[in-house]
Amino acid sequence: MTHTKMTTAAGASRREVVRGIGAAGLGLAAGAATARRARAQARGPVSLSFWTFENPQQRPWIHKRIRLFTERNPNVRVDFQYFPFGDLGQKLSVGFATGTAPDGFVSQDWFMPTWLSRNLLAPLDVRKLGYASGEAFAADFPPAFVEGATHNGQVYGYPLWFYGFCNYLNTRHFAEVGLDAERDWPKSWEELGEVARRLTVKEGDRFVRQGFKFAMHAAQWTMIQFNPIFHQCGGRWFDAQGRCTINSEAGVRAMTIRASIARQYGAEDPADTIATNPLPQMDWLRERCSMFFCHPIPPAAITSQNPRMEQERYYRPVQYPGVERGKGYSTTYGFNLVVNARAPREKQEVLHELYRFMMSDPADAWADAAPFPLARKSGWVDNPSVQRFPHVAEIIRARDEGVPLPRTTVYNELADQVHRGVQRILLNRADIKATLDGIAAAVDRATEAARRG
Amino acid sequence: MSTAHSARLPDAAAPDRGERAAGARLRRGGLRFGRRLQLVGAAFVLPALLFFLAFKFGPMLWAMELSLSAYDMVSAPRFVGLENYAKLAEDPVFRASLINTFVYIAGSTALITLAGLALALAINTAVPGARHCMTAMFLTNLMPIIAVTLVWRFLLHPFGLVNQLLQPFGVGRVDWLTDENLAMPAIIAVTAWRFAPYFMVVFLAGLLAIPKDYYEAAEIDGAGVVRRFVHVTLPLLMPTLFFVVVVSALLASRIFLMPYIMTGGGPGDATRVLSMLIYETGFSYLKMGEAAAISVVLFAIMLVFTVLQMQIFMRSERAHLR
Known part of the structure; x- marks a missing residue:
């Protein structure tokens, strides 16, 4: 085989031409970047405020990207603040009320209707975020994420991280009771109950090990875990008139499934769960329960609580059980980068640049915050470090197939009512239908009040 | 001129x-x-x-x-006029919270008063070692309330120390904080544990102000311990007693942290009190008008206790001057 050196009419080789095009491209890119930077620097000093929530993996990455941005744009200063996950929404509300809300922030996607109904968010220009068009932007995310970030055809949120819940199994516990986690993982709710019963270890009335447990500590977790069961049973949170339909047949069926692990299979102890650790996955990490529905769990979190479990990797995530066997899916939820509508125009411009910069290296986001999957499809899934991550396909599938949380302006009222209802049913054996009727009535009152303004 | x-x-x-x-x-x-x-x-x-x-x-x-x-x-x-108040009248969560608040005020005031008085009497009547215990008991008041509440949450866990201690007496598992019938009494008990020693000091001051002569006279007349308590101590301690009742009721009406941390208002609405409802309605549901209406109701309750307290003070002052 001979190597023929191709030359052009001008005498330059093909390699030289390619090299030349590459150099020109680099030059253009560098020029554009320099121009952008020059634009940013041409303005006077810009001082931004930015808020997010605390997460041991995600918050440091956001902080790092902001720091890098300000290093490249010395005229931009960012006052970066973060708050506990559950407090961010309230801090923002108070901030908007007192005129101290940040210029940009990370919004949980279930709060988007709250901000949008009050015109508190500025529309985003997707071209300034690096997308050629609105279509290109929409094509880069699963539809559920774009729906949550869009209002009247206008984009208001740049989806950052989005993820579903998986059923995290302790494979060693499975082996102990003669089950193969790879084959026997529960694919239906009945199987979940049966497997959980087999995995449960009790001493008298005391659970040494719960086969499975639902989280009981916070309304948000109650919603995330219950939402897909309700959807799988054919339920929808609101009817066409906006009335809450949790007390429908589907709702009763879903809540019966939710209660069955404790009531029917005796495989969990809700009173123990609610009274113990506020970190919901702690019992699973410490092997006091064998299965737990959770968002992607970073290896560092497992190592910090149970180094052996991480070293020997006797755990794995699988998909949610389904009402139809093998067709389970979970809730998918996430976070959007948004801009305060009251921020001055110049700050809004800089925030677009900041968000574009933050999201310009998705592989870096994965490296720092794995296994929390980014919302966008492009630029990271094919990365070898992503592909190497154990069971990453399950995590991405849970993200893509999950159903979003109800998008309503009375989300907090709904979540609190469902949470209290679950407590009554699980802890005090309240009647399911009567409890759901009470929840629906309370949510309808809240909806009516919200309509009246 | x-x-x-x-x-x-x-x-x-x-x-x-x-x-x-x-x-x-x-x-x-x-x-x-x-x-x-x-x-x-x-x-x-x-x-x-x-x-x-x-x-x-x-x-x-x-x-x-x-x-x-x-x-x-x-x-x-x-x-919107009185619309927020009308909404409250129809709201079952508000009604439950109002009842819970009254139950909490009544329960904790009664327990604080009884326990505070009992402790003060024990110290005043020279029970061996009681005075040394006084400092230790008062420490419950100096500890940060969040720390105290969290510790009690663990103590009252289904497999916590309280149930472990009750086990030898044949008491099975008690879900102190997750049973809707027991959660409020448990919070009341913890409240009394924290505040009774404080009011013990107030009672002790009242007891020390009673002249010894009265007891000696009663003793000469043949009065026993119970009669001396009923006919001498109690009447002369009445202003202090009223003061403790009113102040502890005022304290109780503003309770927030204990139920918030121990039960989050649950199970269901079993321990949701008005101050918690104000917080949720205002900052979680962004209904500041309704939250303000609830706070006005709470203010009215507290006003009743305050007026009562002032009346008692003035009456006691007049009696003192006479």
């Missing part, structure tokens, strides 16, 4: 001249001494008064105004 006028006065009036001269000296800028004293006093009080107006009475009045408005903290408040 006044000098000319006084020159025409008869001699009998001469001593008045000195007084008038002194009065003139005391007048400066046309103000009497008493008036000047009042103004100086007012000047001293003014900063505190302004502070209270700005940060206490101002917000209170604003809250009352807000209770008649729809306000989501973002849009401008809109006057």
Whole structure:
């Protein structure tokens, strides 16, 4: 085989031409970047405020990207603040009320209707975020994420991280009771109950090990875990008139499934769960329960609580059980980068640049915050470090197939009512239908009040 | 002019001249001494008064105004009249919270008063070692409430220390904080544990103020311990008792942290009190108008106790003067 050196009419080789095009491209890119930077620097000093929530993996990455941005744009200063996950929404509300809300922030996607109904968010220009068009932007995310970030055809949120819940199994516990986690993982709710019963270890009335447990500590977790069961049973949170339909047949069926692990299979102890650790996955990490529905769990979190479990990797995530066997899916939820509508125009411009910069290296986001999957499809899934991550396909599938949380302006009222209802049913054996009727009535009152303004 | 006028006065009036001269000296800028004293006093009080107006009475009045408005903290408040109060009347969560608040006030006040009095009596009647225990008991008041509440949450866990201690007596598992019938009594008990030692000191001060002569006279008359307590201690301790009842009731009406941390208001709404509902309604549901209406109701409850307390104080003061 001979190597023929191709030359052009001008005498330059093909390699030289390619090299030349590459150099020109680099030059253009560098020029554009320099121009952008020059634009940013041409303005006077810009001082931004930015808020997010605390997460041991995600918050440091956001902080790092902001720091890098300000290093490249010395005229931009960012006052970066973060708050506990559950407090961010309230801090923002108070901030908007007192005129101290940040210029940009990370919004949980279930709060988007709250901000949008009050015109508190500025529309985003997707071209300034690096997308050629609105279509290109929409094509880069699963539809559920774009729906949550869009209002009247206008984009208001740049989806950052989005993820579903998986059923995290302790494979060693499975082996102990003669089950193969790879084959026997529960694919239906009945199987979940049966497997959980087999995995449960009790001493008298005391659970040494719960086969499975639902989280009981916070309304948000109650919603995330219950939402897909309700959807799988054919339920929808609101009817066409906006009335809450949790007390429908589907709702009763879903809540019966939710209660069955404790009531029917005796495989969990809700009173123990609610009274113990506020970190919901702690019992699973410490092997006091064998299965737990959770968002992607970073290896560092497992190592910090149970180094052996991480070293020997006797755990794995699988998909949610389904009402139809093998067709389970979970809730998918996430976070959007948004801009305060009251921020001055110049700050809004800089925030677009900041968000574009933050999201310009998705592989870096994965490296720092794995296994929390980014919302966008492009630029990271094919990365070898992503592909190497154990069971990453399950995590991405849970993200893509999950159903979003109800998008309503009375989300907090709904979540609190469902949470209290679950407590009554699980802890005090309240009647399911009567409890759901009470929840629906309370949510309808809240909806009516919200309509009246 | 006044000098000319006084020159025409008869001699009998001469001593008045000195007084008038002194009065003139005391007048400066046309103000009497008493008036000047009042103004100086007012000047001293003014900063505190302004502070209270700005940060206490101002917000209170604003809250009352807000209770008649729809306000989501973002849009401008809109006057809705008594609509927020009408909504509260229909709201089962508000009714449950109101009842819980009354149950909590009654339960914790009763327990604090009884326990505080019992501890004070024990110390005052020289039970061996009681005085040494007093300091230790008072420590419950010095600990940060969040730490205390979290510790109690673990103690009252289904497999916590309290149940472990009850086990030898044949008591099975008790879900103190997750049973809707037990959660409120458990919180009341923890409240009493924290505050009873504080009121013990108040009771002790009241007991020490009772003259020993009365007890000696009663003892000579043949009164036993119980009779001495009923006929001497209790009547003379009545002002202190009223004070403790009213102040502990006022304290209880504002409770927030204990139920918030121990049960989050649950299970269901079993331990949700008005202050928690105000917080949730205002900051979680962004209904500041409704939250303000609830706070006005809570204010009315507290006002009743405050007026009661003032009446008792004034009556006690009058009795003391007599």
